[in-house]
Amino acid sequence: MDVLITGANRGIGAALAETLRARGDTVLGTARNHPGLLPLDVTDPDAHKALADRLAGRKIDALICNAGVYEDKGHSLETGYPAEIWERTFAVNVTGVFLTIQALLPNLRQASSPRIMIIGSQMGSDTRAPGGSYVYRASKAAVLNLGRNLAADLRAKGVAVGVYHPGWVRTDMGGGAADISVDEAARGLADRLNALSLVNTGCFETWDGRAHPY
Numbered sequence: 375m376d377v378l379i380t381g382a383n384r385g386i387g388a389a390l391a392e393t394l395r396a397r398g399d400t401v402l403g404t405a406r407n408h409p410g411l412l413p414l415d416v417t418d419p420d421a422h423k424a425l426a427d428r429l430a431g432r433k434i435d436a437l438i439c440n441a442g443v444y445e446d447k448g449h450s451l452e453t454g455y456p457a458e459i460w461e462r463t464f465a466v467n468v469t470g471v472f473l474t475i476q477a478l479l480p481n482l483r484q485a486s487s488p489r490i491m492i493i494g495s496q497m498g499s500d501t502r503a504p505g506g507s508y509v510y511r512a513s514k515a516a517v518l519n520l521g522r523n524l525a526a527d528l529r530a531k532g533v534a535v536g537v538y539h540p541g542w543v544r545t546d547m548g549g550g551a552a553d554i555s556v557d558e559a560a561r562g563l564a565d566r567l568n569a570l571s572l573v574n575t576g577c578f579e580t581w582d583g584r585a586h587p588y
Contacts, residue, residue: 375399376485377567378434380416380474381441383408386493386540389560390438397564402429404441416441416470417462422477434481436567438491439471446509460509467513472520482533489570490528491563492521494537494578501587518578518588525576534575538566541581554581 377394381387382403391401404414404425412428415421443466445459471492482488496502498514518537525535540563542553562581569583578586 375435376402376433377436377438378402378404378429378478378481379438379440380404380414380470382411386543386556386559386563387438387440389556390440390563393557393560393564394567402434414441414474416474417465419473422473426477426480429478429481432481433484434478435485435487436489436491436570437475437478437482438493438567439474440493441470441474442467442493444507444510446507449506449508451508455508460512463509463513464516467510468516468520471517475524479533483531487534487571488532489534489536489567490521490524491567491570492517492535492537493540493563494518494521496539496580496586499578499587522576522578522588529572529575532572534570534572536566536570536575536577536579538563539578539580539586 377399379387379391379401382391383405391403394401403411405411406415407413412425414425443463445463446455449455475490494517495514497507497511498518521535521537528535540559543556543559559581566579566583578588580586
């Protein structure tokens with residue numbers, strides 16, 4: 375497959391790129407500013423247009439929307455969660471996903487079995503609400519809803535869409551106490567990408583293939 379991954383400069387994105395290349399896929403990665411990767415600030419419409427122009431006419435079999443931020447760890451309800459964090463988080467985690475998909479739809483339509491993987495989180499599930507991390511949780515709930523609705527609209531165009539909880543992963547975002555390694559998460563997500571089709575489009579699954587409650 376020809377795969378494009380946003381936020382491929384570190385963490386899950388970088389590990390997924392390495393895993394997929396090892397399996398024989400051709401992988402393009404993006405980052406805001408990183409040597410060897412395509413430049414893309416997912417919050418910038420002009421950057422999306424520039425990427426689309428650069429890739430015009432090139433087939434993309436799979437798009438992995440991985441770029442994301444988690445800025446509200448440790449904030450208190452009384453004094454934390456300033457408006458600028460809400461704005462930045464939704465710009466990256468939600469709007470950025472939509473703009474990426476919108477920009478690259480022409481490339482996906484050139485593939486025989488196009489698919490879109492959105493890296494979500496169980497923290498966006500309505501069934502998991504222990505409190506705290508309001509901004510991140512709200513953004514992941516929004517992108518889960520976005521993915522489900524995109525799946526409905528893109529089914530007729532032959533494009534499958536899935537949203538995936540990558541696990542609690544030992545990355546800069548997940549922290550050192552997390553459950554699984556980044557390589558383990560990447561291997562599981564690569565398997566999920568291969569399994570994604572119009573049969574299970576609209577799914578919300580964990581990295582290891584379990585259906586997750588919405």
